[in-house]
Structures are given as C-alpha cells and as structure tokens.
Amino acid sequence: MSRAVIYETFGGPEVLQVREVPQPHAGPGEVRVRVTAAALNPMDWILSSAPEWAEQFGITMPSGFGHDFAGVVDEVGAGATGCAVGDRVYGGALGQAVADFVVVTPPTQVPEGPSLSRTPVLLSRTPTGISDEVASTLAVAGGTAAAALAAIGLRSGDTVLIGGAAGGVGVFAVQLAKLAGAHVIGTASQSTFDFLRQLGAEPVAYGAGLADRVRALAPGGVTAATDLFGTETAETALALGVPPERISTIAAGPNPPGGVRATGGADAAPDALQRITDAILAGTITVPIAATFPLEQTRDAVTLAAERHVHGKIVITL
Numbered sequence: 269m270s271r272a273v274i275y276e277t278f279g280g281p282e283v284l285q286v287r288e289v290p291q292p293h294a295g296p297g298e299v300r301v302r303v304t305a306a307a308l309n310p311m312d313w314i315l316s317s318a319p320e321w322a323e324q325f326g327i328t329m330p331s332g333f334g335h336d337f338a339g340v341v342d343e344v345g346a347g348a349t350g351c352a353v354g355d356r357v358y359g360g361a362l363g364q365a366v367a368d369f370v371v372v373t374p375p376t377q378v379p380e381g382p383s384l385s386r387t388p389v390l391l392s393r394t395p396t397g398i399s400d401e402v403a404s405t406l407a408v409a410g411g412t413a414a415a416a417l418a419a420i421g422l423r424s425g426d427t428v429l430i431g432g433a434a435g436g437v438g439v440f441a442v443q444l445a446k447l448a449g450a451h452v453i454g455t456a457s458q459s460t461f462d463f464l465r466q467l468g469a470e471p472v473a474y475g476a477g478l479a480d481r482v483r484a485l486a487p488g489g490v491t492a493a494t495d496l497f498g499t500e501t502a503e504t505a506l507a508l509g510v511p512p513e514r515i516s517t518i519a520a521g522p523n524p525p526g527g528v529r530a531t532g533g534a535d536a537a538p539d540a541l542q543r544i545t546d547a548i549l550a551g552t553i554t555v556p557i558a559a560t561f562p563l564e565q566t567r568d569a570v571t572l573a574a575e576r577h578v579h580g581k582i583v584i585t586l
C-alpha cells in the first residue's frame with residue numbers, strides 16, 4: 269500500500285483526505301516516481317474547491333491532489349525511454365503529486381538538463397546540487413515567472429513593477445528580473461518589505477494609492493510591469509503610461525483589462541527551467557521555502573497557503 273491525498277467532494281482543506289491506496293505501477297511507456305517533495309500552487313486548492321475549474325481541467329472524482337513534485341524514478345515500464353531507475357527527476361502531473369508515487373508518461377526523451385515540455389506531463393532531471401524540495405517548486409512557479417517576464421520582453425535597463433512579488437511566482441520573477449538587469453519595484457504588504465529587499469526588489473505597498481507611491485519611487489517612470497496577483501498592478505501600470513504590450517498578468521483570466529498580455533506557465537520557453545536551475549546552482553537565484561509539512565498535514569499546508577500571504581513556496585515532504 270502507499271499514501272495519497274485525495275478528495276471526493278469539492279470544498280476547503282477539509283475535503284483533503286490522506287488515504288492508503290494500492291501502490292500504482294508503471295505500465296507500458298510509463299515511469300513511476302517515488303515522490304519526496306510536492307510544492308503547492310493556488311491552482312491545487314482552486315481545483316479541489318471549484319467544480320467549474322475542475323471540469324475545465326478534466327478532473328473527475330475521486331481525484332488526487334497537487335501538481336508539482338520531485339523524487340526518484342523507481343519503476344520503468346516496458347518501452348519507456350529517457351529515464352532509468354534511480355534518476356532524480358522533478359516535474360508536474362495534474363491531480364497526482366501529493367502521494368508516495370506518481371506514474372507518468374515521460375516526454376519521449378527526458379532532457380539531460382531540465383526543460384519545460386508543453387505536454388501535460390512535465391518531467392526533467394534534477395541537477396546535482398539542487399535539493400528535491402527546491403526542485404519541486406520549479407515547474408509551475410519558475411516556468412510561470414519566466415513566461416510573465418518574457419511576455420513583456422523584459423530587458424536590461426527596464427524599471428519593472430511586479431505585483432504580488434513575494435509569492436511563489438513572485439520570488440522567481442523578482443530574481444529573474446534582477447538577473448536580466450532590471451530595476452525591480454515589487455508590491456507587498458508592509459511586513460513583507462524586508463523579505464523583498466533581500467531578494468533585490470524595492471518594495472511598495474499594494475492597495476489604494478499604488479500609482480502615487482510608485483511614481484514617488486520611480487520618478488523616471490516605469491517601463492514594464494507584470495501582475496502576479498490580479499489586476500491592480502496591471503491597471504496601475506496602464507495609469508502610469510506603460511504600454512499594454514509591456515504589461516503581463518498571470519492571474520486575471522484570458523482577457524485582462526486594457527489589452528495587457530495574459531500569460532502563464534504553458535508559455536514558458538523550452539529553456540526557462542534550465543536558466544533557473546543554472547542560476548540556482550550559480551547562487552544567483554535562491555528559492556525561499558516558507559514552510560514544509562509532512563503529507564499527513566496537507567490540510568494545514570493548504571490552509572496556510574490559501575491565506576495568500578506566504579513568502580516563497582510551501583512544500584509537502586514525503
């Protein structure tokens with residue numbers, strides 16, 4: 269037997285149950301991963317609480333929980349190529365990750381270095397020197413941050429306003445923007461300011477009056493923006509005269525206001541995660557892990573994450 273977090277009805281963290289389930293096995297073309305870490309993203313609890321979203325993503329009941337994982341390949345099915353037993357891997361598998369095992373069909377050839385596949389399953393080798401906890405945070409948050417900056421053509425010399433800069437996606441976006449040579453202003457609450465400064469961003473409080481505060485911080489103007497929380501940052505950037513094609517949002521649905529660019533992790537460039545893992549190994553990006561929880565405490569982890577004031581990532585360890 270093995271453990272898996274599953275839900276049979278929609279609702280808050282209370283619907284998440286730790287169950288003993290039969291061990292899954294790798295069928296033809298599949299590999300089984302012994303999961304050691306699974307990072308949470310808002311989409312995880314949106315899917316377990318909102319039937320209309322779950323339907324869009326093809327979730328049926330009962331469903332497993334979580335998307336991002338890292339671990340070790342421990343079974344390779346007949347004909348599966350690109351992975352061997354013992355390989356350390358990380359990736360994403362919708363509705364599966366918070367469990368002792370995930371079974372996935374890998375991309376035909378799992379890349380030597382990490383990469384982001386556009387297939388529903390993401391699987392990459394975990395580079396030596398990167399822990400499973402850190403690797404488990406990369407697929408969604410890292411890829412989405414890279415996509416959000418690529419969508420606005422971020423470049424050296426930009427002054428970029430990042431909304432929700434201390435969250436799971438924000439911590440990657442801030443550091444990637446700094447690496448690109450941009451001056452970064454990030455929105456957060458006052459108590460988060462020191463955390464953002466440590467990442468290299470100049471903090472500014474979100475909420476009413478944001479445009480005036482940003483003007484005071486950037487008298488030379490803001491040249492680009494990405495909204496990682498909703499629409500306030502995107503709307504503020506428009507009000508500050510940033511052209512819509514230099515504003516992106518990942519959290520406002522497919523048709524954001526003012527013609528700004530909607531994007532997400534699926535738009536990440538093939539080398540996006542490679543660039544991030546290279547930077548982690550070089551010490552130029554750190555991944556703040558705000559808290560870890562054992563699988564049995566997944567409800568507590570989701571309760572904390574859903575408050576939306578986490579700095580960095582929350583990871584379930586197995």
Ligand SMILES: NC(=O)c1ccc[n+]([C@@H]2O[C@H](COP(=O)([O-])OP(=O)(O)OC[C@H]3O[C@@H](n4cnc5c(N)ncnc54)[C@H](OP(=O)(O)O)[C@@H]3O)[C@@H](O)[C@H]2O)c1
Nearest residue numbers: 310412432434435436437456457460474497519532533577
């Ligand atoms: N399209 C995609 O592919 C994609 C992928 C990943 C995520 N997303 C979406 O992007 C959003 C961000 O994801 P995430 O993982 O970064 O979320 P997260 O980790 O939950 O974000 C938490 C951060 O949000 C900040 N925050 C709270 N209230 C805010 C407000 N009113 N305005 C601005 N910031 C506020 C908090 O800062 P303080 O603690 O200082 O308040 C905290 O640091 C979510 O809506 C998620 O669903 C989309």
